[in-house]
Amino acid sequence: MRRHRVRGRPVDAQDYAGTVKCSDIADDHVIELARRWRDEPGQPGVVEALASEGVPRKLALAKVERLVHRRLLDSGVSLSYAWPR
Numbered sequence: 001m002r003r004h005r006v007r008g009r010p011v012d013a014q015d016y017a018g019t020v021k022c023s024d025i026a027d028d029h030v031i032e033l034a035r036r037w038r039d040e041p042g043q044p045g046v047v048e049a050l051a052s053e054g055v056p057r058k059l060a061l062a063k064v065e066r067l068v069h070r071r072l073l074d075s076g077v078s079l080s081y082a083w084p085r
Contacts, residue, residue, distance in 0.1 A: 022063045025055065027072065030063055031084050034073055038083040045080040046073075 033049045044052065050060035064082050067073040075082040 020056070020059055022059065022066055025050070025059070025063050027067060030067060031072060034064075034082050035084050037081065045078075046082050047080040 030046060030050065034046045037043045037045055037049070043049070046064055047057065047060045050063070051057050055063075061079055064073060064075070064079045068075050068079065068082060071085060073082040074085055
């Protein structure tokens, strides 16, 4: 599995321990997680996948919501299970 990067370096769970904002999470990584869920429905949704990497759930939801607003992802009833356009 490819690790995503924050500000040009690999991410560790401790990177999310302090103050974090949506721009610290790479758009491409979130889209890849959504694509992975779409291709293999047994995988966790994009929000749960980000949370398992140490991203706070509230931040993961905000990131997915922004990507939906920017029309990079689509979502049905729940943002947790968004998919790429």
